[in-house]
Amino acid sequence: MQQLDWIVLSVTLLFIVFYGVWKTRGSKNVEEYILGNNQTPWYVVGLSVMATQASAITFLSTPGQAYHDGMGFVQFYFGLPIAMVVICVTFIPIYHRLKVFTAYEYLEQRFDLKTRSLAAILFLIQRGLGTGLTIYAPAIILSALLGWNLTWMNVIIGVLVIIYTFVGGTKAVNVTQKQQMFVIMSGMFITFFLILHLLPNDMTFSNALHIAGANHKMDIVDFSIEPELRYTFWSGITGGFFLALSYFGTDQSQVGRYLSGKSIRESQMGLIMNGFLKVPMQFFILLIGVMVFVFFQFNPVPLNFNPNNKAIIENSKYKDEYRELEQKLSKLSEEKKEINLIYIDHLNQNYDNPILRKELVAISSKENDLRDQAREVIAKADSKAETNDKDYVFIHFILNYLPKGLIGLLLAVILSAAMSSTASGLNALASTTAIDIYKRNVKSEKSEKHFVNASRFFTLLWGIVAILFACVGTLFENLIQLVNIVGSIFYGTVLGIFLVGFYLKYVKANAIFLGAIISQLTIFYIFYLDKVSFLWLNFIGAMLTVLLSLIFQFLSKSRKLKA
Structure with missing residues (x-):
């Protein structure tokens, strides 16, 4: 700067x-x-x-x-x-x-x-x-x-x-x-x-x-x-x-x-x-x-955008292995640039060359493989290192x-x-x-x-x-996802409480309170299982809170009628 x-x-x-x-x-x-x-x-x-x-x-x-x-x-x-x-x-x-x-x-x-x-x-x-x-x-x-x-x-x-x-x-x-x-x-x-x-x-x-x-x-x-x-x-x-x-x-x-x-x-x-x-x-x-x-596609790109990982590698016994991957990426980048320039030339002649498109996909796949190998090397050098570098791409540019x-x-x-x-x-x-x-x-x-x-x-x-x-704090897979994941774990239950309050007037306090408690605990468990996208936690939490409150309200009413 x-x-x-x-x-x-x-x-x-x-x-x-x-x-x-x-x-x-x-x-x-x-x-x-x-x-x-x-x-x-x-x-x-x-x-x-x-x-x-x-x-x-x-x-x-x-x-x-x-x-x-x-x-x-x-x-x-x-x-x-x-x-x-x-x-x-x-x-x-x-x-x-x-x-x-x-x-x-x-x-x-x-x-x-x-x-x-x-x-x-x-x-x-x-x-x-x-x-x-x-x-x-x-x-x-x-x-x-x-x-x-x-x-x-x-x-x-x-x-x-x-x-x-x-x-x-x-x-x-x-x-x-x-x-x-x-x-x-x-x-x-x-x-x-x-x-x-x-x-x-x-x-x-x-x-x-x-x-x-x-x-x-x-x-x-x-x-x-x-x-x-x-x-x-x-x-x-x-x-x-x-x-x-x-x-x-x-x-x-x-x-x-x-x-x-x-x-x-x-x-x-x-x-x-x-x-x-x-x-x-x-x-x-x-x-x-x-x-x-x-x-x-036309300029040099690092093997990993996180500079912390570069420092970790330079101070480890794996630096030669990492440099070999960097050399392969550098060679691949030159090839990528050349093919992209030819592809642009064809586009300027109103021809979207399907063969070149396939070559670009193949090179992209090779580049991703090199990046995966680099992450493995970084992890060997330091098992606690954050190998995901999505959050560093834009600031590097x-x-x-x-x-x-x-x-x-x-x-x-x-x-x-x-x-x-x-x-x-x-x-x-x-x-x-x-x-x-x-x-x-x-x-x-x-x-x-x-x-x-x-x-x-x-x-x-x-x-x-x-x-x-x-x-x-510690870095996660991607920070924007982490913020939304944290929100999704809790938002569904809170929304369910409000939806019941706005639209289901016959559901009373005890029913919604019990429904919300059980719903939140269930969401914790579903998140732990990691079987669905975090976005669905919002839907599941809200609907589960609504459904459980209706069930508890019905059971409460039934008990009163029997009494």
Whole structure:
């Protein structure tokens, strides 16, 4: 990184923090601190909802996901627009009519305190883990690539977010996320067009798509009904729908965004905006990853993108074996580049050569074999090494091929995204702890100022917890998948509780409480068995909670009739 990159990065991040503090200082009551006095316009609601979901993990992991597996991940979001409509019709009017501070307040009014507390605790567990991951994801990758200390990276990101979230609450989260979304999308668009510019001169965007398609990176929709397949049309439209319905409808980090809307209509318009833009946005980010893949068809590519693994190999007895694999990859890369150039020449003559397409697939298969062998060598050198390098692909491209200044902007994009999702998480954790746990169980009368201070205290507390979790976290197969897996384990049960509350009025408190407990334990067991894609856990958890509550309510009614 050059001096210009440091200036761009520092100015961008410090502006966001100081802007958030300046615009939102001096909250006087709980309504202002948690709901922003219900003054948020619809477009800010929409941007805030998008920024909350678009964490740094999105911009680090999603391009890497596309680089390795293609565009199929977009199917994960197919159910989201439908979920937005359901939430706008059912959830938002009820929340606004009851004037709740958190989603879980509704559950006490509909059922009882123990059901409210159960849902709140399940939320706190999974969101606490998720918020730690939003800090840890960019920290571990940036620390590995830039040589920055991981612990200090976790602390710096966490402290920056705590400052303005502590001072301004929900309003601070909303106003800063406007700036963050601008930085994020500007950086991604600039990167996309720069990638196209860096491709060979006689290569068109259409040619790039053909190369990606020849390597099966443009296989967008899969109608397979195999349950173990992670991303298919059916898992996206069902499991993805239930995940989105639960995340946007019952997760306080999202509910808090639209509860601050000026009116029901403004909140609904904000969510509909998200429904319209989210799938195209994810498609675009995946397409950037595919274009990075095309770029590396003509440029040197590392055997493993994780620089930690290179260091491990250099200090092991397997370095000669690894270097031999690198030489094979280098030779294969030259062959790959030559065939791709010939393929482009044929495309420019309006001929999609099927023989060359087969050769490209064969070379891609050989390259994947070399990468698999490299992972085996890395594992022999250090059994604890993380051999999966999906999360390092995009940042490797940024640091090695982007011009001065733009590197700083892209790092600002990643850290801005981390800050936006972390701020929403902390704000939601603090709101839920203060309102659903602390305020609900305080016996004596307390002033508004007391609960504002309590909310600030819990913001600080959860911020410290998130930083500590980030400091002891470990990398998983792919960070964006890990976040969604953690959510899917808990979201189904919580959604089931809300669905029963909204639509099955004759089910009472004890029935839903027992149903939810058993459903959650069952989901833990199903996840342990690892027989179905994690997306189905959302559907199974929600439906199981609904079904069990109906059964327990029926049994309860039967016992009363016999008595």
